[in-house]
Amino acid sequence: MPDQPCAIVRYEWGRWVADCPVADCWNAEHAGLWQGAVGMLTRDGMACRECGWQGAALWPAPELAEQLLAVLALRPMPSTRNWLPGETVADLLLQNTQHGIGVPELDGDGVLLMVADGRVVDVHPALAAASPVPLAIGA
Numbered sequence: 588m589p590d591q592p593c594a595i596v597r598y599e600w601g602r603w604v605a606d607c608p609v610a611d612c613w614n615a616e617h618a619g620l621w622q623g624a625v626g627m628l629t630r631d632g633m634a635c636r637e638c639g640w641q642g643a644a645l646w647p648a649p650e651l652a653e654q655l656l657a658v659l660a661l662r663p664m665p666s667t668r669n670w671l672p673g674e675t676v677a678d679l680l681l682q683n684t685q686h687g688i689g690v691p692e693l694d695g696d697g698v699l700l701m702v703a704d705g706r707v708v709d710v711h712p713a714l715a716a717a718s719p720v721p722l723a724i725g726a
């Protein structure tokens with residue numbers, strides 16, 4: 588049985604997006620509401636409005652998605668909030684640093700992100716509040 592095509596989800600311009608996996612179809616769908624339109628990409632899969640393809644979508648694991656969004660939320664321009672499959676949280680933090688996006692002044696313990704074994708294990712409440720989606724790190 589051949590492998591079924593699958594839509595690969597990435598984060599682009601501050602929203603989740605996937606290209607249609609059908610050859611010669613150049614459509615992409617987004618998740619949720621963006622610029623007044625509801626996309627046809629959901630956690631359950633994707634439906635292409637151009638060619639009619641419907642199938643599974645490969646998302647990052649929820650915990651990873653939360654961590655990625657926490658780091659991307661530090662970027663002031665939505666157009667720069669991008670992630671491609673294979674990029675790590677550390678990659679995004681490095682990109683932030685390379686573009687002069689530092690750690691904001693924080694009250695309390697001053698820890699923005701606590702990383703252990705290559706993954707974020709804690710997020711400062713100020714950062715969680717800045718995230719475009721609710722964060723539930725460690726939940």
Ligand SMILES: [Zn+2]
Nearest residue numbers: 607612635638
């Ligand atoms: Zn299509």
